[in-house]
Amino acid sequence: MTMPLSKLEKYFYIDKLVIHSLDLSLYQVSVVIDDEEHYVTDDKGQFLRAFSIVELQKQCRKLKAKQQVLRQQSAYDEMVGQPSRDSSNLLEVPLKDNKLY
Template structure:
């Protein structure tokens, strides 16, 4: 885990991953050199938001190679399906809207 404040503006980030946890609840991690790391807020807690665009705006000052929305469904467990051999992870690329710039 790494505090957001320790990232340097202009820093190159391989991938920003916005994790969809629940209805309108998101957390964020970054991937650097193949290693995924959770981002912490100023209170040392995992950075969360109720809006994807809020998290996207936080990374406007960084050089991000890709940004994705990731969702891992618990649907199979909820309907008593057998455990999958593979993952049901879905990643959708999201654009850069430049919302943090005036």
């Protein structure tokens, strides 16, 4: 499911702002509202993406998120000799917007 940034800016609160690490230095944003995850888009319907976490924080600065996290899921466990897993290797790291923009 997707939701435009302009609509999200009108929400009273957002449970979690998630910045997904897609590839090397490419990031994409989603939000969690009432246990449902929505990918954030611009007004043209394009996913909100950037090559910098700080750039995405700048674009989302008007959102009232209770928490921010960086989410990464590696597809490379086998390349470094890790055995196949039955569970996910999802990693979420808490972030803080230090307003470095």
